[in-house]
Amino acid sequence: MLMLRYFCRFAALTLCLLLLKDDVHAQDVYAAWRSDWLKKAESYKPSLKETVKNPVGIVKIEKDASAFQGFKAVPAGSIAKLYNVTFNKNTSGTVVDFGEHLTGYCTITLKTRRNVMDAPLRLKLTFGEVPAEIATPFDPYPGSLSRAWLQDETVTVTVLPATITIPRRVAFRYLKIDWLGSSPGFEFGITGISVKATTSAKQTPPALAGSTPVIIKDIDRVGLNTLKECMQTVYEDGPKRDRRLWIGDTYLESLANSWSFHNDSLTKHCLYLLAGLANEDGILSADVFEAPVPQSHKTHLLDYCYLYNLALKEYVAATGDKQTGLDLWPVAKKQLDIARKYALPDGMMDYEKANREWWVFFDWKDGLDKQAPLQGITIFTLNQTYELAKMLGKQHEVADLPAFARKLKDAARKNMYDKQSGLFVSGKNKQVSYAGQAWMILAGVATKSEAQRALTALPTLNDAVRPGAPYMEHYYIAALIAAGLNIEAKQAVIDYWGAMVKKGADTFWEVYDPADEFKSPYGFFPVNSYCHAWSCTPVYFIRKYPDIFQR
Missing domain, CATH: 2.60.120.260 (Galactose-binding domain-like)
Structure with missing residues (x-):
């Protein structure tokens, strides 16, 4: 009788352990794919x-x-x-x-x-x-x-x-x-x-048109050097410091790569690696390491999760590689849970809650109110992910996205657009920023004429919060082009990146504030990265839009 009792207890314990094991696996939403993603990441790892x-x-x-x-x-x-x-x-x-x-x-x-x-x-x-x-x-x-x-x-x-x-x-x-x-x-x-x-950059990008202004050629040359130096076995954010794979840098580097070196294997390697090292709840880590073994940093950065979807969509559009898109579609689809979690019934994103629970980045800029950028990038991500779904024949899985995006767009117009000034405002203090205008315009919240009015007014406002780094400057240039302000976009690239060239830049810098050359997010300017991935994107603009930049 005693032996029977021990046997029953042993059987019950074994059953509990098996159930616990199944429960652990059930918690990993990518359990069925993770191993395959990491194997593919390794197979696409480029040689140097x-x-x-x-x-x-x-x-x-x-x-x-x-x-x-x-x-x-x-x-x-x-x-x-x-x-x-x-x-x-x-x-x-x-x-x-x-x-x-x-x-x-x-x-x-x-x-x-x-x-x-x-x-x-x-x-x-x-x-x-x-x-x-x-x-x-x-x-x-x-x-x-x-x-x-x-x-x-x-x-x-x-x-x-x-x-x-x-x-x-x-x-x-x-x-x-x-x-x-x-x-x-x-x-x-x-x-x-x-x-x-x-x-890992091996091809030589084609030369620019002979009509390209000298300063644009110089900016392109320094941008290509920046990209080349950051293209190691992953898209490094900076080869001097950090030396790891961040989603935000990957998105911008992959855009520039698609129009220059065409190192598509590197992009695939990074996309699969990020997917394979995602958290068990399906949400991506903002950055990962390759050595000594592939591992995530467990950094929660909200806007970077969105940018993964944009990077995957742009990769599929540039290469036609639908198989990679299909493989990684579960990851893109899962990141949409972030939008659904923080969207309030009135269509506004709950920025205060998101900011408590996440690192909400957007820019190295003290004092930037990020409510408007968050609303804008969420709308943009919903629209772009739906475009990706259509490319992959998956739109039936996210059929609610167009209506969801429209709801957020309508809420943004109602709560953030100041008709009198023609500008988008952010937060309780109605802050006006380049980041807020850029993301609202990229999201399509503004009409073309409204976008032009807002962007034209920005440089005249002394209290408008300007970009703090080339990272945000990229999205400002993208917004200018989206608004049809092509002359202004070209001049903005010349004024910002051209100024770095004139100051002797061999590669573009992580942080550049024309008003403060010693600015550092880390309290000491020598530790800044002076070759930084997110600064390379003039290459993308110059080569994608030759009618704007190569004349």
Whole structure:
């Protein structure tokens, strides 16, 4: 009888465990697809093109109030000048210029010039994307991000000759070499420096029309360099810092890629990877890592979830690859739950609740009220996801989207459009912002004439909240084009990205505020990324709209 009782308890426990196991799997809405998505992500992972690059000369970093962030690089001799002299405390602080932004692995070759090396040799290497990064002391470090993102390395060598490859991948143009110590009387020299540069961009984009203005050609060239550097095995947001896959950057990079390098496998790799690493409730993580194994960061960023749908739709439209669209349709469809959760009965999005429960981003801009942008991007996403559904023959699964989008659109017009000023307002304080106008116009809330009136008025308003980074500037340009303000769109690209070119940009920057060159979301401008994915999109505009930009 006792054995029977134990057997019954064991059977009951086993049944509970089996039920619990089934319940766990039931909670993962992607359990049936996740493994396949990750396998496909791996199969589309691009190989990297490796190119050996050598420095072009030596420079001095000098103060110049008219230069970007107050410093400029001035030629100071050929690279042979470095290779043919003894390196010691008198040559410490030498800055090598590679002539272009590179992402890769740096190798330095050293040899003895005189006497015996009877003590270790120690050097400090500082890699910088812009001159001010080389000139600004990193310590004491005041930033909010990890100090380790700053690219300085200490190298200790015990035997010469030696060829040393820095294990860490770096992203830079300038390399400063400081002598930290060696034995008295011992002399050594640097005989070679090179970088094995990497990118997954392999095709050469077609040339622009001969009629293209020089400044537009320069903007396109720097944009292509930015995109190329960020195209590693994923669309990295920045090859110097973060070095991971974010949905928002993926959307913008994939747009530019579709009109330039056509590296479609990279886009597929990223879309499948994001899907395979989504949360078990079906909602996407905003960013993911590939190493040491694919894993998500569990970052909840509301507008980025929407942008996944836009990226998938644009990919299918650009390539005709419906199979990828069908594979990933469950993910796009699931992100719509966000809109349904926060839509109030009157058609307004519950911004206050969403902002409590999510990171609602839109821009690096303090004080930006995000009610209007949220309403706009939700409408835009509903419409674009329905277009994707029609491409895939899935519109019957989301038949409610057109009516849902119209309800939100009507609510936006009723509650956010100021007929007297012709502008969209956001929040309790009726804030007017570039972000609010852009997303309302892209969502189709404004008529074409209303859109033109709003966008024309914006630059005349001193209190309108301007974009804080190239990321939001992209959507402003897109809104100008949607409104038919083509001349204004072209001039806005020239004024914003062209200003970075004129200030010496090799690649476009994560943050650029013409009124504050030292602006940093992280409390220390050297930790900013000066080659950043979301800044590359002039490539998309210039090449998609040649009648606007190539004349």
